[in-house]
Amino acid sequence: MRSRFDEQLAILNKEMIEMGALCEEIISKVLKALTDEDKDFLNGISTAGTEIDRKERTIETLCLKLLLQQQPVAKDLRQISSALKMITDMERIGDQAEDIAEIIPFVENRPEMADTLLHEMAKASIKMVTDSVDAFVEHDVELAKKVVSDDDIVDKYFDLIKQEIIREIISNPKDGECSIDLLMIAKYFERIGDHATNIAEWVVFSVTGIHKEG
Amino acid sequence: MSNIITVKDMCLWYGEHQALKDINIDIPSKSITAFIGPSGCGKSTFLKSLNRMNDLIPSVKITGDVKYNGKNIFGSSVDVNELRREIGMVFQKPNPFPMSIYDNVAYGPRTHGVKSKAKLDDIVEQSLKDAAIWEEVKDRLKKNALGLSGGQQQRLCIARALAVKPAVLLMDEPTSALDPISTSKIEELTIKLKENYTIIMVTHNMQQAVRISDQTAFFLLGELVEYGNTETLFSTPKDKRTEDYITGRFG
Ligand SMILES: Nc1ncnc2c1ncn2[C@@H]1O[C@H](COP(=O)(O)OP(=O)(O)OP(=O)(O)O)[C@@H](O)[C@H]1O
Ligand SMILES: [Mg+2]
Numbered sequence: 001m002r003s004r005f006d007e008q009l010a011i012l013n014k015e016m017i018e019m020g021a022l023c024e025e026i027i028s029k030v031l032k033a034l035t036d037e038d039k040d041f042l043n044g045i046s047t048a049g050t051e052i053d054r055k056e057r058t059i060e061t062l063c064l065k066l067l068l069q070q071q072p073v074a075k076d077l078r079q080i081s082s083a084l085k086m087i088t089d090m091e092r093i094g095d096q097a098e099d100i101a102e103i104i105p106f107v108e109n110r111p112e113m114a115d116t117l118l119h120e121m122a123k124a125s126i127k128m129v130t131d132s133v134d135a136f137v138e139h140d141v142e143l144a145k146k147v148v149s150d151d152d153i154v155d156k157y158f159d160l161i162k163q164e165i166i167r168e169i170i171s172n173p174k175d176g177e178c179s180i181d182l183l184m185i186a187k188y189f190e191r192i193g194d195h196a197t198n199i200a201e202w203v204v205f206s207v208t209g210i211h212k213e214g
Numbered sequence: 215m216s217n218i219i220t221v222k223d224m225c226l227w228y229g230e231h232q233a234l235k236d237i238n239i240d241i242p243s244k245s246i247t248a249f250i251g252p253s254g255c256g257k258s259t260f261l262k263s264l265n266r267m268n269d270l271i272p273s274v275k276i277t278g279d280v281k282y283n284g285k286n287i288f289g290s291s292v293d294v295n296e297l298r299r300e301i302g303m304v305f306q307k308p309n310p311f312p313m314s315i316y317d318n319v320a321y322g323p324r325t326h327g328v329k330s331k332a333k334l335d336d337i338v339e340q341s342l343k344d345a346a347i348w349e350e351v352k353d354r355l356k357k358n359a360l361g362l363s364g365g366q367q368q369r370l371c372i373a374r375a376l377a378v379k380p381a382v383l384l385m386d387e388p389t390s391a392l393d394p395i396s397t398s399k400i401e402e403l404t405i406k407l408k409e410n411y412t413i414i415m416v417t418h419n420m421q422q423a424v425r426i427s428d429q430t431a432f433f434l435l436g437e438l439v440e441y442g443n444t445e446t447l448f449s450t451p452k453d454k455r456t457e458d459y460i461t462g463r464f465g
Binding site for chain 2: 002075076077208
């Protein structure tokens with residue numbers, strides 16, 4: 001008797017999965033840009049960013065339509081309201097990936113130690129995004145909780161990189177600008193981790209009805 | 215908030231058919247409690263038990279405990295007329311008596327012995343005001359109540375129920391026969407009334423339960439499946455059957 005509603009929810013789910021995939025795509029492009037000397041990366045990243053923005057609006061419209069037409073309750077209500085919250089975080093992830101991409105050309109001569117740490121940090125935060133999207137797709141509360149606890153790892157990398165950068169600035173003050181840019185990249189990855197954590201918390205809420213207080 | 219009605223292990227049979235099974239529920243005073251559930255699950259039966267309207271049916275057998283203000287309503291010392299004065303009822307279909315608006319409202323107080331014209335005038339005016347219909351009828355109190363619109367008739371019935379100064383109002387789908395505007399008038403009125411009255415309302419309109427009630431009780435096949443804070447019940451129901459019912463996944 002609610003087949004139309006179920007169809008619409010399935011569409012919402014599909015759109016969310018696609019938006020999640022776009023987020024994974026954009027940050028893996030960023031990681032590639034950091035590793036390889038892929039000169040074309042900037043272009044691909046801004047295209048992906050635009051697509052993420054468009055997806056956000058599509059999903060927003062769909063959610064509002066479902067709220068209006070179906071007056072959802074219980075799990076349906078939680079799924080739709082979580083989706084509305086999650087797309088904001090996903091969109092921010094896209095923005096931050098674009099912010100990182102803009103700075104990458106200015107940090108080419110980064111010191112090796114910071115570079116290694118930055119890669120580890122990037123991989124850890126990307127993993128968080130991938131896991132949070134998977135947790136959403138699979139309604140996997142355990143995986144979502146793992147994402148939340150993984151945020152500590154990313155935070156730790158940020159501290160390590162910060163220490164490294166301080167050391168670098170002291171020993172090599174004339175490269176100060178590169179160091180600050182590096183710090184900003186690290187900060188953006190740290191924020192990406194936070195957004196993945198938010199997404200994971202909404203997954204937990206959507207499935208269980210319990211949202212952990214900040 | 216204290217509980218004005220407490221029900222313990224209540225069962226009810228119509229002859230051989232058990233219509234209510236081990237109902238346990240506490241109704242907080244001065245709040246709105248909604249009863250929801252599919253047709254035939256026992257909502258009206260339970261509602262009517264609360265002021266002993268089922269006593270009128272000979273085949274009915276009731277076990278368990280229903281207390282109103284701490285007193286067993288089935289106790290031998292209970293005056294059923296007095297109980298029904300304290301616990302009033304508003305039905306699904308507006309059922310004004312075929313008499314004037316004034317006489318409809320004055321009917322209850324008169325049967326309870328109020329004779330003074332001045333006093334009756336007061337009660338009628340106050341009840342019609344409380345039922346949010348005074349402005350619409352004050353110039354035609356002597357006109358026949360059957361000339362009112364459906365929504366007005368229902369508010370008149372609420373005024374009639376209020377006229378005997380009850381503490382509890384039982385409402386069985388009070389808006390199901392009304393248009394959206396009359397419905398929202400009754401909803402607003404109900405919310406205002408809970409400052410002074412305890413309201414228990416059966417409704418098939420789940421959005422209505424969400425909009426106005428503080429607690430919701432979900433009945434299924436004579437059982438009280440889930441009872442709790444309305445927002446909690448509609449956002450995170452505990453029982454799978456509640457979830458299935460309120461999301462329309464039933465049957
Ligand atoms: N007077 C009666 N005699 C025998 N059985 C009755 C009587 N009144 C109700 N029943 C039965 O008791 C059960 C509960 O009925 P009740 O009217 O309380 O349901 P309800 O939840 O109010 O349904 P609805 O939403 O359709 O008003 C039903 O199976 C009904 O057939
Ligand atoms: Mg009924």
